[in-house]
Amino acid sequence: MKSFLACLNSGHLDIARKLFDKIPNPDLRTSTLLLSAYSKHGLPKQSIALYRKLCKEKNLHPDQYVIISVANACALSLDAHKAEELHEDAIRFNLASNQLVGNAIIDMFGKCGLIEKARSVFDHLPNKDVISWSSLISAHASCKQSGEALQAFSEMLCSGVKPNSVTLCTVLPVCAAASKAATFLKEIHGFSVRNGFKDDVWVGSRLIVFYAKALNLRLARFIFDGLLARDAVTWNVMLSSYFSVGNSEEALEIFRRMESGEAQLSCASWNCMISGFAQHGGVKQSLEMFARMQYSGFKANEISLTSVLPVCTNTGNRRGGKEIHGYMFRHCFMKNKRIMTALVLMYAKCGDLMKSRLVFERMTDRDVVAWTAMICANSMHGCGEDAVHLYRQMISLGMKPNSVTFIGVLSGCSHSHLVEEGKHLFNSMSCHYGIRPNPEHYSCMVDVLCRAGHLQDAYEFMQSMPMEPKPSAWGALLAACRVGKNVDLGKISAKKLFEIEPENPGNYVLLSNILMRAKLTDEASKIRKLMRDRGIKKAAGRSWIQIKNRVHSFVKGDDRMVCRDEIYYFLKGIEAKMKLLGYKPDTEFVVHDVDDKIMEEALCSHSERLAVAFGAMNLNGESEIRVFKNLRTCGDCHNAIKLMCKILGVSIIVRDNLRFHHFENGSCSCNDRW
Ligand code: ZN
Ligand code: ZN
Numbered sequence: 001m002k003s004f005l006a007c008l009n010s011g012h013l014d015i016a017r018k019l020f021d022k023i024p025n026p027d028l029r030t031s032t033l034l035l036s037a038y039s040k041h042g043l044p045k046q047s048i049a050l051y052r053k054l055c056k057e058k059n060l061h062p063d064q065y066v067i068i069s070v071a072n073a074c075a076l077s078l079d080a081h082k083a084e085e086l087h088e089d090a091i092r093f094n095l096a097s098n099q100l101v102g103n104a105i106i107d108m109f110g111k112c113g114l115i116e117k118a119r120s121v122f123d124h125l126p127n128k129d130v131i132s133w134s135s136l137i138s139a140h141a142s143c144k145q146s147g148e149a150l151q152a153f154s155e156m157l158c159s160g161v162k163p164n165s166v167t168l169c170t171v172l173p174v175c176a177a178a179s180k181a182a183t184f185l186k187e188i189h190g191f192s193v194r195n196g197f198k199d200d201v202w203v204g205s206r207l208i209v210f211y212a213k214a215l216n217l218r219l220a221r222f223i224f225d226g227l228l229a230r231d232a233v234t235w236n237v238m239l240s241s242y243f244s245v246g247n248s249e250e251a252l253e254i255f256r257r258m259e260s261g262e263a264q265l266s267c268a269s270w271n272c273m274i275s276g277f278a279q280h281g282g283v284k285q286s287l288e289m290f291a292r293m294q295y296s297g298f299k300a301n302e303i304s305l306t307s308v309l310p311v312c313t314n315t316g317n318r319r320g321g322k323e324i325h326g327y328m329f330r331h332c333f334m335k336n337k338r339i340m341t342a343l344v345l346m347y348a349k350c351g352d353l354m355k356s357r358l359v360f361e362r363m364t365d366r367d368v369v370a371w372t373a374m375i376c377a378n379s380m381h382g383c384g385e386d387a388v389h390l391y392r393q394m395i396s397l398g399m400k401p402n403s404v405t406f407i408g409v410l411s412g413c414s415h416s417h418l419v420e421e422g423k424h425l426f427n428s429m430s431c432h433y434g435i436r437p438n439p440e441h442y443s444c445m446v447d448v449l450c451r452a453g454h455l456q457d458a459y460e461f462m463q464s465m466p467m468e469p470k471p472s473a474w475g476a477l478l479a480a481c482r483v484g485k486n487v488d489l490g491k492i493s494a495k496k497l498f499e500i501e502p503e504n505p506g507n508y509v510l511l512s513n514i515l516m517r518a519k520l521t522d523e524a525s526k527i528r529k530l531m532r533d534r535g536i537k538k539a540a541g542r543s544w545i546q547i548k549n550r551v552h553s554f555v556k557g558d559d560r561m562v563c564r565d566e567i568y569y570f571l572k573g574i575e576a577k578m579k580l581l582g583y584k585p586d587t588e589f590v591v592h593d594v595d596d597k598i599m600e601e602a603l604c605s606h607s608e609r610l611a612v613a614f615g616a617m618n619l620n621g622e623s624e625i626r627v628f629k630n631l632r633t634c635g636d637c638h639n640a641i642k643l644m645c646k647i648l649g650v651s652i653i654v655r656d657n658l659r660f661h662h663f664e665n666g667s668c669s670c671n672d673r674w
Contacts, residue, residue, distance in 0.1 A: 003019065004016055004019045004020065004030070005033070007019065008033060008034065008037045011041055013034075013037060013038065013041060013043070013046075016034060016037065017034070020034050025058065026054075026058070028060075028061075028062070028063050028065070028066060029065075031050075031054060031060070031066060032065045032066050032069050034050065035047045035050060035051060035066065035069040035070060035073070036069040036072070038050065038073065039069065039072050039073045039076055044072075044073035044074070044075075044076035044077040045073075045077050045079075047069065047070060047073035048070060048073050048074060048077065048079065048082050051066070051070045051073075055089075061093065062089060062093055062095070063095075064095055064098050064100055064101050067086065067089065067090050067093075067095055067101050067104070067105075068100060068101060068104045070086055071083075071086055071101075071104040071105055071107070071108040072104065072108070074086055074108050074112065075107055075108040075110075075111040075112065076111075078111060078112055078113075079112065080112040080113060080114055083108050083109060083112045083114065084114070084117070086105075086108070087105055087109075087117070087121070090105060096121070096124070097124070097125065097126055099125065099127055099129065099132070102121055102122070102124075102125045102132065103129075103131045103132050103135050104135075105118075105121050106118045106121050106122050106132065106135040106136055106139055107135040107138065107139065109121065109139060110135065110136075110138055110139020110140070110142050110143065111139075111142055113142075113143055115139055115140065115143040115145065115148075118135075118136065118139040119136070119139075122135075122136045128159070128161070129161065130156075130161050130162065130163065130166075130167060131166070133152065133153075133156040133159075133161055133163075133167065134163075134166050134167040134170055136152050137149050137152045137153055137156070137167065137170050137171055137174075138170045140152055140174075141170055141171075141174050146174045149170075149171065149174045150171070150174060153167070153171045217241060217242065217245055217247070220238070220241055221238070224238050230263065232263060232264055232266050232268070232269070235254065235258055235263045235269065236266070236268050236269050236272050238254050239251050239254055239255060239269065239272040239273065239276065240272050240276060242254065242276075243272070243275075243276030243277075243279065243280060246280050248276065248277060248280055248282055248285070251272075251273070251276055252273075255269065255273055265296070265298075267298055267299070267300075267301055267303075267304070268303075270289065270293040270296075270298055270300075270304065271301075271303045271304050271307060273285075273286075273289040274286050274289045274290050274293070274304055274307045274308050275303075275307035277289060277311075278307050278308065278310065278311045283311050283315050283317070283551075286307075286308060286311045287308065287311060287312075287317075287320055290304065290308045290324075294327075299331065300327065300331070302333075302336060302338060302339060305324065305327075305328065305333060305339045305342070306338060306339060306342050308324060309321065309324055309339070309342040309343065309346050310342065310346075312324065312346055312350065313342070313345055313346040313349045313350065314349070315544070315551060315628075316349065316350050316351065316544065316546065316551075316626065316628040316655065317350065317546055317551065318347070318350035318351065318352055318546065318626070319546060319548075319549065321343075321346040321347065321350055324343075324346075325343060325346075325359075328343070334362070335364065335365070337363070337365060337366070337367055337369070337370060338369075340359060340363050340370065341363075341369055341370045341373045343359050344356050344359050344360050344363075344370065344373045344374055344377060345373050345376070345377065347359060347377075348373075348376070348377030348380065348381065349377075349380070349655070350626070351626045351653040351655055351660060353377060353378070353381045353383070353660075356374070356377045357374070357377075360373075360374045360377075367399075368394070368399050368400065368401065368402055368405065371390065371391075371394040371399060371405070372401075372402065372404050372405040372408055374390055375387045375390050375391055375394075375405060375408040375409050375412065376404075376407075376408035376411075378390060378412060379408050379409070379411045379412030379415060379659075380411075380659050380660055381659070381660045381662070381669070382415045382416065382659055382660065382661075382662075382669050382670050383412070383416070384412035384413055384414075384415050384416020384417075384418050385412075385416055385418070386412075387408065387409050387412030387413075387416075388409060388412060388413065388418065388421055388425075391405070391409045391425075400433060401433060401435075402435070403435055403438065403441070406425065406426075406429055406435065406437075406441055406444075407440060407441065407444055409425055410422055410425060410426065410441065410444035410445060410447075410448060411444055411447070413425065413448050414444065414447040414448040414450075414451045414452075415451065415659060415670070417451060417452045418448070419448060419449065419452045419454065422444075422445060422448035422449075423445075423448075426441065426444075426445045426448075429441065439465075439467055439468075439469070439470045439473075440470065440472070442461075442462075442465050442467075442469060442470070442473060443469070443470050443472040443473040443476065445461065446458050446461060446462060446469070446473040446476050446477060447472075447473075447476040449461060450476045450477055450479070450480035451476075451480065453480070453483075453484055455477065455480055455481065455484050455486050455489055456489075458476075458477055458480070459477065459489055459492075462474075462477070471497060471500055471501045471504070474493045474496050474497045474500070475493075475497065475506075475507070477489060477493040478490060478493040478494055478497060478507060478510050478511065478514075479510060481493065481510075481514055482510055482513055482514050482517070485514070485517060485518065486514075487514060487515070487518045487520070490510075490511060490514040490515075491511070494507055494508075494510070494511035494514075494527075498530075502534060502536075503536060504536075505531065505536050505537060505538045505539055506539070506631075506632075508527055508528065508530065508531040508536065509531075509538060511524075511527050512524045512525075512527045512528050512531075515527065539630075539631060540555055540556070541555070541556060541606060541607045541608070541629065541630065541631045542554065542555050542607055542629070542630045542631075543607035543608045543610065543611040543627055543628060543629040543630075544611060544627070544628050545611040545612075545614060545615045545625070545626065545627050545628070546626070547614070547615070547618045552611070552614060554607045554610040554611045554614070555607055556605050556606055556607050556610070557605065561610070562614070563614065563617070566617065567610055567613045567614055567617070568605075570613045570616065570617055571605075571609060571610075571613050574613070574616075574644060574647060574648075575640075577643075577647050578640060578643045578644070578647065581643050581646070581647070583639065583640065583643050585636060586635055586636040586639065606634060606636075606637050607629065608627055608629045608633055608637050608641070608654060608656075609637055609640060609641070611627040611629075612625055612627055612641060612644060612652060612654075615627060615652075616644070616648050616650070619650065622650075623650050623651065624650060624651050624652075624653065625650055625651075625652045625653070626652075626653045626654075626655075627652070627653070627654045627655070628654075628655045629654065629655065629656045629657070630657060631656065631657055632656050632657055632658055633654055633656040633661065638661070638668065638672070641654060641661075641663050641668075642663055642666050642667060642668055643666065644663075645663040645664060645665070645666065646665055646666035651663060651664045652664075
């Protein structure tokens with residue numbers, strides 16, 4: 001018996017069945033265990049077959065548990081014929097009026113599409129509890145009878161049975177889909193006024209959550225407005241519901257009502273606002289909310305800080321992040337692992353690797369997440385050796401790396417061209433740590449090989465993958481083909497990418513550049529035509545820079561940008577000096593079919609260059625310019641910025657979508673391989 005149970009628990013049903021078949025007269029409990037195990041492991045048909053066999057050969061007298069297990073199996077296999085047979089058995093063995101059996105049979109008939117039978121079983125049940133009603137509603141819903149489902153819900157409320165969360169889960173999607181839902185809700189509303197249902201804050205807030213999830217905020221609001229008593233949770237649910245659909249104005253409106261005294265503001269309400277704005281691009285508002293929370297006398301907690309820090313992280317707002325760091329220091333959060341780890345990432349992603357390292361070193365209690373953050377920080381700044389060194393240190397302390405740790409350290413290997421180290425780490429994942437590499441790890445490994453110029457190896461490695469390579473793997477290969485001037489592999493990877501991510505303009509541009517460079521101009525223009533025909537536009541490059549407390553953003557060709565004329569004047573001036581140092585605009589990175597003069601202008605106005613120029617004009621004694629860009633920086637700008645930092649005598653840090661470039665004294669930390 002013990003081994004039979006062990007087999008059931010571990011899912012070895014074949015062996016369990018062999019043991020079961022050896023029992024001369026299996027009891028009901030043992031039979032039920034095997035019957036339901038079949039359904040649980042996705043084999044409902046086997047469950048039904050075993051039941052029939054037991055009835056025939058062992059003269060089985062089922063009890064309620066056997067019938068319920070098999071009803072479940074019939075429901076899963078959608079077998080209407082077997083369902084009817086089982087119902088007959090239930091009647092024969094006098095179990096049809098049993099509440100639990102009845103509920104299971106209603107559900108079974110509903111799933112098998114026999115709605116009339118479901119209704120009839122329901123009608124004959126002597127007692128109808130909340131599960132009976134819910135099963136009936138769900139039976140109507142699965143037979144696509146939304147009107148009847150809502151009708152049944154009405155009847156249920158009228159009969160005095162209170163819905164539970166299962167009922168609501170079933171009825172609300174139906175409601176949201178049915179066209180009469182609004183009128184119907186008014187009925188429920190009327191009903192609830194008469195029956196005190198309206199005061200049920202619990203049901204009320206559940207309803208709001210469900211409607212908000214069904215993206216029917218109008219109905220959620222309808223219920224919210226109708227509730228006589230609203231607790232703090234209900235208000236907060238309404239707040240986050242508006243944010244979840246990106247309607248921050250309505251959320252703000254609700255928040256103002258709370259502030260004006262209609263409800264008690266809590267730390268959770270403030271956190272709703274901070275994270276709501278944070279997740280929906282309201283960078284400024286999120287930071288403002290964080291500040292206002294403190295003025296209002298609330299103390300930020302872990303949630304507030306872990307919501308607001310990523311705002312600074314993702315926008316490169318180092319100044320804002322530093323202020324939050326100060327707050328953490330003053331309010332004794334320096335021992336909180338999660339927040340400190342967020343701080344490590346904030347400084348790293350804002351381009352300040354030194355500060356990031358400092359925070360990490362001061363952490364007294366570092367877990368694998370903290371180590372992983374530090375490893376990733378080093379990798380994104382191109383410090384692959386340091387990343388690997390940290391990884392080894394972490395291992396020597398007896399910590400077990402996780403899947404993210406490997407992403408971090410492998411990407412470090414790729415940026416620093418540590419091929420052997422990368423291979424070793426990749427193999428150790430499954431050998432030493434039992435982590436099966438996922439497609440992302442494979443992409444990292446492809447990148448390791450590609451950046452080191454081992455293009456053929458990378459391609460063969462991709463062929464050997466146990467799953468389809470992700471676009472990121474093909475993308476790494478394609479980008480490497482441009483650097484390594486490999487037309488054949490470039491065509492292969494681009495062809496694949498055109499299939500799996502046809503909307504990504506970068507792939508067309510890259511292949512066209514590869515072909516142009518190989519002087520295959522006809523083929524290149526074919527690719528650009530393909531791109532035009534498919535209606536794909538090059539993504540607009542956007543760069544931003546923070547000057548004092550303001551973030552200024554730049555897009556090429558934007559005539560309304562701040563100090564437009566001054567910036568172009570500045571760029572013209574510095575370009576003359578750059579040319580003296582041997583700068584030649586590299587027109588390869590412009591795909592338009594235009595003459596050289598216009599092309600030069602087009603290059604000169606790439607967003608990162610505009611932002612660097614604006615930064616240089618607003619140095620105010622600082623010796624660093626930090627610019628952030630949404631796309632990969634182009635080779636020509638990379639060359640230009642190297643010279644600009646030399647001429648200006650400052651260091652320039654550019655974060656593109658892949659990594660950081662630290663430009664200093666005429667060269668870049670990426671050694672021109674990025
Ligand atoms: Zn550029
Ligand atoms: Zn670089």
